[in-house]
Amino acid sequence: MCQTEAAVGGLSHVTALVLTCTSSLSAAHRCIRALTAVQAERGAPQLYTAVTRRTCSSVTAPRITTHYTIRPRDKDPRWEGVEMERFADQADVVIVGGGPAGLSAAIRLKQLANEHQKELRVCLVEKAPQMGAHTLSGACLEPSALTELFPDWKERGAPLNTPVTEDVFNIFTKNHRIPVPILPGLPMQNHGNYLVRLGNFVRWLGEQAEELGVELYPGYAAAEVLFHEDGSVKGVATNDVGIAKDGSPKDVFERGMELHAKVTLFGEGCHGHLAKQLYKQFNLRENCEPQTYAIGLKELWMIDEKKWKPGRTEHSVGWPLDRHTYGGSFLYHLNEGEPLVALGFVVGLDYTNPYLSPFREFQRWKHHPFVAATLEGGQRIAYGARALNEGGFQSIPKLTFPGGLLIGCSPGFMNVPKIKGTHTAMKSGILAAEAIFPKVTAEEADSETAGLHVPEYAESLKSSWVWKELHSVRNIRPSFHNPLGLYGGMIYTGIFYWILRGKEPWTLKHRGLDAHQLKPAKECTPIEYPKPDGKISFDLLSSVALSGTNHEGDQPPHLTLKDDSVPVARNLAVYDGPEQRFCPAGVYEYVPVETGDGMRLQINAQNCVHCKTCDIKDPSQNINWVVPEGGGGPAYNGM
């Protein structure tokens, strides 16, 4: 397969010729000669020349993807004779993902088991090395679902230490701000809510779960979904370990383990990689809109005590984003005995300019006088990023399938204008547990398939407050797509949500897949970002170091490419390599090839913070994020 396939705009008729090249130096020269001929005949302008020079290397690019999901092992001679048998164990329920949804489901199942004096084996696998290490959120928690799960959460020591005392909303301009009154009834009103460090909350939930007898296995990632003969879900298999970077087995190679269950709950959070497979396998998205996303970047700062106002909640929209790019910021003053603030920036991933860098927007937002005033004299102690759902009601897929169901941010229950998804995620976990409990403890399996099908879960979710809540705010995010952009959206919210409470009979649509929203680079202007000053704003690499992220170096990169040639041929050629800018961890870099002309994509997989933005925003949808060896990834502490 020729590595110099060039699919640039009008040169597509050459693609057919190029595709028939075999992988050899002379073939590469043939490609270049063909393209140069076309170029000469069209009198290509400056840009074309630069672009073709970059997309045609005189050497074939090195192989990037070695992961077995793209390069199967059954045909690979290096794997001949390697024992591939897996140890299997049986549980009643297996839960993938130890976040608020997964843990709430586990806890509720064990509460019901104890109530009804039934034995129930609940196993939960989580890729983070300890509970909460991969959790990242603002966060302003609505305690409704928590109170349902543990009415005595306060006595149990749940880390909800900061009730919201002040709520501020601003529209930022470059140097000033326009305050917006938060009238009661508007979705961003936070009275009765708590500012939490969600990682600590998840750690606490984990402790409660263990006390109730849930088997928690942090450090083990669910890598594969297992199926019965009849096509229903049988369980999951954890990741293999000990595979070298080139895809060959090392001495310490060991197969993952199979966990079989009567029913498997998938709570992988926003854009889970197994959920992605399940959508295809069971056609779960045929009647809903594609999910739309945003990326959230966050830092924790220890600030000057004099500036610390515990319980103060600040949100902003506007600068530095233009009115057509959805996004905004949060800044929360925590009250946990030290002057700590959690702040962050969210950018909708339907942005159109490939030169936009969410990380650099975040860094420059901090220089706004209103924000810099709080941060001056402070010290940054943590950094992280994660994608979040914005599709809401319109994007909820089918939630159940034979042998399993989807909970939490994986299918996506975030209330976007409130910017809260934890309470709905927890409620979905609770409802899932309540729906499956009678079925898994029944004497006779009441199911047509070997894996239990529990459509009752979807039914109970539809008649719960989660559904009502998401339905009432369904039009706010899509209302943003109008000529007035942000301001149109705010006007719509004022009229139809605040006054009419979302009762309008129509449902607005989203724009489509986020990945398809990018305009070609030549139609857009590069953005001049200010240099980080090292006191308030920082460079990318020092930020990534603060996330504590690390992976075993000698393993296949878990950012897999379906086609290794697409990044240079399409992403770089047409969009100027947007992955260099939207990845908040510096995983993707276009570097010159070692010999000859041209660029190649370098994937620094060790930096990955598991945010999933690349899988979402890649305009070629060529990147497939799969799970690395368990235990790798960020080491967030109370993010």
Added chain:
Amino acid sequence: MSGRVLVGVKRVIDYAVKIRVKPDHSGVVTDGVKHSMNPFCEIAVEEAVKLKEKKLMKEVVVVSCGPQQSQETIRTALAMGADRGIHVEVSGKDYETLGPLQVSKILAALAKKEDAQLIILGKQAIDDDCNQTGQMTAALLDWPQGTFASEVSLEKDGIKVVREIDGGLETIKISTPAVLTADLRLNTPRYATLPNIMKAKKKKIANVKPADLGVDLTSRLEVLRVDEPPQRQAGMKVETVDDLVSKLKDAGKV
């Protein structure tokens, strides 16, 4: 001959985490921070398990001194193949001042109690980089020591140890019982896989208090202050040697 190996493991802050000094400069922030088994201790456990698999030793007992969370570290060692664990409970102020002297006293006491034939430790812990526990334990027991081991072979008349030293590699032969400390190239530790973690939950971890072993935990050291290293100043490039000399004179260095 008991054929028993005692392996010491330490729970330390994970090597990839950026550490932060506490605001009161008394130490480093550990609350909620990701911890894992000291990398050299992993190598020590692997070596012990290998000896058992080669049938040169009969039982691997893993020990850790620390708070409740040290049990997780012991479980990981059990999942790697150790037979049973001993958790020596040290927490609070005692844990903050716990150092190589106290740990080596504990290990020496346990070695006698358990009738151990071999003690394998990591050469040093990555949090304090003391590189003292193995040596002190050997001294307290009056046993020979093979430190910085990159190769270990049990022979009829003793243990042959290849040591990594400043000048290169040194090969020594020591009699048993002995203390060994593991260096990086000794082996590649195996993963603690999930089925083994599940099995490890059934293996025994005994709880012991330092007082039961007759060990006094008082530290002879007092930490006065902990600071971050000074910020590295930007360097300067000069064009000629004369430039360099004049700049050095200006800075008062010459």
